[in-house]
Amino acid sequence: MSQVEYFAERSFAIKGTLVFTAQRDQFTIMEDAYLVCDGKKVAGTYSALPEQYRQIKVLDASGKFVIPGTCDIHVHASQAPFQGIGQNIENGQWNTWFERYAFPDESRFNDPAYAELTYTRFAKSLLATPTTRLCAYATTSRTATETLMKALAKFGFAGYVGKVNMDRNCAAGLLETTEETIAQTRLWLEETKDGIGAIYPILTPRYFPSCTESCLEQLGELAEEYHVPVQSHLSEGLDEIDWVHELAPDLDYYAQAYDRAGLLGPHTRAVMAHCVFSSPEEVKTLKRHNVLVAHCPQSNMNSCGCAAPIMEYLDAGIAVGLGTDVGGGNTLNMFRTIFEAILASKVFWASKNSARNMDQRKVLSLPNAFYLATKGGGVLWKSGSFEPGYCFDAVILDDSRFCDGVQRTPYERIERLITRSDDRDICAKYIDGVCVYKKGE
Secondary structure (H helix, E strand, O other): OOOOOOOOOOEEEEEEEEEEEEEOOEEEEEEEEEEEEEOOEEEEEEOOOOHHHOOOEEEEEEEEEEEEOEEEEEEEHHHHHHOOOOOOOOOOOHHHHHHHHHHHHHHHHHOHHHHHHHHHHHHHHHHOOOEEEEEEEOOOOHHHHHHHHHHHHHOOOEEEEEOEEOOOOOOOOOOOOHHHHHHHHHHHHHHHOOOEOEEEEOEEEOOHHHOOHHHHHHHHHHHHHHOOOEEEEEOOOHHHHHHHHHHOOOOOOOOHHHHOOOOOOOOOOEEEEEOOOOOHHHHHHHHHOOOEEEEOHHHHHHHOOOOOOHHHHHHOOOEEEEOOOOOOOOOOOHHHHHHHHHHHHHHHHHHHOOHHHHHHOOOOOHHHHHHHHHHHHHHHOOOOOOOOOOEOOEEEEOOHHHOOOOOOOHHHHHHHHHHHOOHHHEEEEEEOOEEEEEOOO
16 A cells, blocks of 8 residues: 555444553453444444444454554664664774764765655555554754655654754764754754654754764753654663763763753653663663653664663663664564563573572563553553554454464464564554555555
8 A cells, every 4th residue: 555545434443353461461362352443543442342333334354363553662764774784893893883884874865865765665664564653763864854754654654753963973974063953953843843644753862972962952942842752862882871971071870961951851751762771870860751761672682782671670660662773673573573572681681690590580571572562662642552542553463374273372372473473464554543554455
């Protein structure tokens, strides 16, 4: 489906096996049930249609699974052409990956034709994935950033896109002066503040080493003026943290740079990616400002060979969602990211505990990781669940490819589907009540 018609019947229902996580620790599974859409929102889930919905259209997905759309809350759209590349770079060479891959490729988006072609491909590649909402990074180019917003809106996606800010420590083709980056960001906000389709702006200082304190302070003022959220990177690597302290020796911890610029609140919601090595003081700051941590398990292990303490963050009451972090990650398939989040939690536990204490092991379960991919990241939009009032984002999945004649419970089937599924198993996808993808069309 090449273009979305922004229209939805006022009410309709999908019948199938509904799977979602209203709570973090368990699936809600409803067989042969009805998921009712009213406009753009979930009206409810029912084992039988109530009287007021008896006349609505029912899309029959019996025998198939219906899950909420996943939310990829950290992805670099401009890095999709080289996703997963560069894992041969030696340890301790933090900037080499940027110099060899990221900066040269991101500079190409200054060419409008390249931006149009590449961002259209990126948006199309997301269609046959479970992702319905995302927080995406563009580049420093204002016009290319708007091109990405238009491409995602064309195919019906919802979410945020950021024009990247960098006024130091980057390649010449991407570097802006402080005055230029703030002026271009203000112009971009004026042009897109009301959204393009369901795609809205998000302030995007790349990270502290590439943004002067003056730049961050002025972005904080824009956040307050325009009431837009913020996304950036935080405590991804130890060498990065060392660099931050070299640039600003007066900082007690990394997040303080964003905090004192007003980029963690109180006028904005912040999404901070990675947080692999956050100090206790930094963790307190994340909780105090209700920062949403974008956990990127594959990219974390690719870049620093470490896993973030996600179970500790969840136990501390910190909000967490999942990100593919393409191009540090090599897939846009959020099912794969769910699998890797579970794996990373095991790696983290094993690195801190004795293998003899397996009875005390605390790691992410499948429902936990599924929650992070859906309702966890969906806190930005009230999406990712089938509870009444949530955004009607739904993905229909067919697990017949995995059927082998063995009778299995719905949990056993969805376990296999989530951990092994790819684009072949996605039948249809709905965003805000609109069908944006049907297999074969």
